[in-house]
Amino acid sequence: MRTKPRFRSLAPFMLFALTTSAAIGVGVAHPRHPRPRREDDSAQKFNEGEKLFRARCGYCHLAGGTGTIMLGRRLGKDHALLDQRTDLTAAYVKTITRVGLNSMPPHTRIEVPDTELDLIAAFIARPASAHTPPASPPSTRATHE
Amino acid sequence: MPVVLPPNVSEKNFQKALDAFAGVVGRQWVLATDEDRYTYMDIYAPGDADEHIPSAAVGPQSAEEVQAIVRIANEYKVPLWPISRGKNLGYGAAAPEMPGTVVLDLGRMKRIIEVNERFGYCLIEPGVGFFDLFAHLQERKIPLWMSVPANAWGSVVGNALERGYGYTPYGENTRNICGLEVVLPTGEMIRTGTGAMSNSACWQLFKYGYGPSWDQAFVQSNYGVVTKMGMWLMPEPEATLGLKMQLPNPDDVGWAVDALQPLRLSGVLQQNPSIGNSLRVVATQTPRSQWYQGDGALPDDVLRTILSKYNLGWWGIDLRLYGYDEVNEAHAKIIKAAFAKHTKQEFEVTKWHRGEPIEDSGAGVPATRALQIINWRGGRGGHLGFSPVLPASSEHVLKQFHSTKKRYEEIGVDYYGSFTLFERYTTNVNMMVYDRDDQAMTSRVRNLFKVLVADAAKEGYSEYRTHLSYMDDVALSFDYNNHALRRLNETVKDALDPNGILAPGKQGIWPKAFRGSRA
Numbered sequence: 219m220r221t222k223p224r225f226r227s228l229a230p231f232m233l234f235a236l237t238t239s240a241a242i243g244v245g246v247a248h249p250r251h252p253r254p255r256r257e258d259d260s261a262q263k264f265n266e267g268e269k270l271f272r273a274r275c276g277y278c279h280l281a282g283g284t285g286t287i288m289l290g291r292r293l294g295k296d297h298a299l300l301d302q303r304t305d306l307t308a309a310y311v312k313t314i315t316r317v318g319l320n321s322m323p324p325h326t327r328i329e330v331p332d333t334e335l336d337l338i339a340a341f342i343a344r345p346a347s348a349h350t351p352p353a354s355p356p357s358t359r360a361t362h363e
Numbered sequence: 364m365p366v367v368l369p370p371n372v373s374e375k376n377f378q379k380a381l382d383a384f385a386g387v388v389g390r391q392w393v394l395a396t397d398e399d400r401y402t403y404m405d406i407y408a409p410g411d412a413d414e415h416i417p418s419a420a421v422g423p424q425s426a427e428e429v430q431a432i433v434r435i436a437n438e439y440k441v442p443l444w445p446i447s448r449g450k451n452l453g454y455g456a457a458a459p460e461m462p463g464t465v466v467l468d469l470g471r472m473k474r475i476i477e478v479n480e481r482f483g484y485c486l487i488e489p490g491v492g493f494f495d496l497f498a499h500l501q502e503r504k505i506p507l508w509m510s511v512p513a514n515a516w517g518s519v520v521g522n523a524l525e526r527g528y529g530y531t532p533y534g535e536n537t538r539n540i541c542g543l544e545v546v547l548p549t550g551e552m553i554r555t556g557t558g559a560m561s562n563s564a565c566w567q568l569f570k571y572g573y574g575p576s577w578d579q580a581f582v583q584s585n586y587g588v589v590t591k592m593g594m595w596l597m598p599e600p601e602a603t604l605g606l607k608m609q610l611p612n613p614d615d616v617g618w619a620v621d622a623l624q625p626l627r628l629s630g631v632l633q634q635n636p637s638i639g640n641s642l643r644v645v646a647t648q649t650p651r652s653q654w655y656q657g658d659g660a661l662p663d664d665v666l667r668t669i670l671s672k673y674n675l676g677w678w679g680i681d682l683r684l685y686g687y688d689e690v691n692e693a694h695a696k697i698i699k700a701a702f703a704k705h706t707k708q709e710f711e712v713t714k715w716h717r718g719e720p721i722e723d724s725g726a727g728v729p730a731t732r733a734l735q736i737i738n739w740r741g742g743r744g745g746h747l748g749f750s751p752v753l754p755a756s757s758e759h760v761l762k763q764f765h766s767t768k769k770r771y772e773e774i775g776v777d778y779y780g781s782f783t784l785f786e787r788y789t790t791n792v793n794m795m796v797y798d799r800d801d802q803a804m805t806s807r808v809r810n811l812f813k814v815l816v817a818d819a820a821k822e823g824y825s826e827y828r829t830h831l832s833y834m835d836d837v838a839l840s841f842d843y844n845n846h847a848l849r850r851l852n853e854t855v856k857d858a859l860d861p862n863g864i865l866a867p868g869k870q871g872i873w874p875k876a877f878r879g880s881r882a
């Protein structure tokens with residue numbers, strides 16, 4: 219009685235996922251966000267997002283991680299570290315997190331709930347003006363290499 | 364994308380079950396969109412990822428919620444597949460065996476309930492990741508060490524329940540299990556070992572309890588949902604001593620195993636080293652296309668060029684001694700003497716002392732860098748693990764190595780293997796790395812896997828764990844007395860799980876209700 223759906227049934231969804239990400243993604247200049255009115259609120263939001271980024275994405279996206287290596291390989295060294303990119307939109311980050319990309323596995327809404335993903339995406343897509351040079355080298359060798 | 368419902372469940376009842384789940388955990392934690400289903404599929408699978416597509420996932424936050432979900436599942440005959448963090452990459456990731464099964468994702472249950480320094484154990488929930496427990500121990504400066512797999516993205520509990528292993532003297536995590544809390548398929552809660560006493564003083568100390576011992580019956584099993592696990596941790600040693608060597612020739616793995624196995628058995632070497640081919644190292648650092656663009660498996664001469672460029676041997680050995688400096692020195696001397704009978708090469712020696720950076724110690728330090736190998740072929744990478752267990756002797760190791768390598772070459776896949784050495788057996792993990800977009804390659808890999816299982820069975824070797832798609836194949840190789848063990852497993856299954864709602868097909872154990880689904 220076993221149903222064996224075919225692989226093909228997935229294809230439209232995958233195609234949707236990949237074309238969307240291609241359209242809004244790689245190499246497209248980052249649209250300037252209007253500056254949030256309450257400066258301190260957004261700083262706090264980015265802080266929260268950064269913490270979550272390190273906890274949920276840091277496995278692969280800090281220095282030495284497989285995400286960092288692969289992005290460096292494909293897009294060049296200056297595009298390797300996700301948290302230092304200025305060309306990614308929040309929508310793109312969210313799509314990739316849910317559908318994955320090449321060897322990056324998709325993330326479930328239990329691994330990263332929508333509320334957390336909003337904060338992570340906002341942090342990665344923060345305006346260039348909110349980028350501060352990292353206080354210490356970004357590598358956290360002790361936990362993430 | 365049409366939803367694949369569980370067998371024999373109507374759309375209406377399925378919806379009712381989801382609503383009832385939502386009543387327990389809240390709407391937010393019942394995941395049933397197309398995107399949700401996609402996130403629980405085995406994306407590294409060769410080809411037919413949706414062969415194991417779930418219908419939904421539900422994420423409880425407590426053991427009581429697990430009980431309520433299991434009771435609802437019985438009411439609507441909706442099967443559940445429990446996962447801890449669901450990072451079982453190479454073996455099926457978060458996906459269930461039978462399509463339409465609802466994933467019971469325990470990832471939100473992340474409590475570290477107790478860490479006991481004096482007696483060296485922890486009591487944890489399934490969602491606790493290796494990184495979480497490591498951070499907990501480090502932040503509190505608790506001198507206990509974990510045994511961590513090369514891909515540490517997953518959970519301590521899920522890894523132990525799959526009989527996964529790391530590489531310290533506490534290597535195999537399943538050996539460290541001491542006391543479980545389990546929700547049975549009927550929704551009843553039990554505690555194993557002495558935890559069955561409501562005021563047990565020794566739940567995490569004494570494994571056996573009184574009468575039959577049940578911990579291992581819930582490992583690689585579909586008899587219950589583990590909601591808490593006691594796990595022994597290793598006391599931090601005063602010092603460690605590392606011994607590294609590159610072995611230049613393919614056949615060197617034979618004498619290395621013969622030299623090391625008696626030392627494992629006698630306890631001179633207490634950890635389980637992994638002797639792996641150096642392509643493992645190369646594949647984490649460079650793409651294949653940089654070295655070779657032709658057809659077929661990587662030719663031997665190309666491999667030689669790569670290895671000499673990086674000063675690597677065909678195999679790498681990385682041993683570690685743990686304990687007191689003087690004892691480590693004495694044991695190192697014995698190991699060196701054993702190797703001197705076979706090679707003029709000397710070990711590269713490193714030392715670590717308490718207080719120095721833990722990354723240099725040989726402790727289980729979580730990392731995910733090993734995942735980088737999946738990118739070796741390019742495209743959307745994928746991989747499968749084929750992992751037979753052999754007697755730890757050169758006779759078996761060399762024969763299996765050569766026959767596996769030949770099989771890989773026949774279908775144009777690069778050989779990628781390791782032998783992890785325990786006291787009496789060796790676990791031979793072979794990875795198949797492929798490009799999921801290359802349909803011809805993935806279908807060759809699928810066939811290869813079945814051939815390898817059959818080859819191994821002919822030699823009397825079983826697998827230590829396996830991918831979802833091959834659970835029935837491996838179960839079939841346990842054929843003594845016309846599969847008497849499977850009959851026992853399924854008799855127990857039917858007694859514990861009359862509606863067959865828990866992980867049908869796991870390890871080839873099918874409940875009555877779904878026995879027709881056996882491959």
Ligand SMILES: Cc1cc2nc3c(=O)[nH]c(=O)nc-3n(C[C@H](O)[C@H](O)[C@H](O)COP(=O)(O)OP(=O)(O)OC[C@H]3O[C@@H](n4cnc5c(N)ncnc54)[C@H](O)[C@@H]3O)c2cc1C
Pocket residue numbers: 445446447448449450451452453456457469489511512513514516517518519520521522523524525526527528529584587588589590733734735736866869
């Ligand atoms: C490059 C690479 C290297 C790897 N290296 C290693 C290694 O060195 N050692 C190793 O062991 N593995 C290794 N793996 C395999 C795998 O990634 C790990 O074993 C990982 O820990 C498994 O994922 P998890 O812990 O999230 O388990 P899960 O996916 O949560 O669980 C695995 C299975 O166990 C059962 N299960 C889980 N939780 C429960 C529960 N609470 N109750 C009942 N049943 C349950 C289910 O059947 C589930 O599908 C490697 C994988 C890759 C890709």
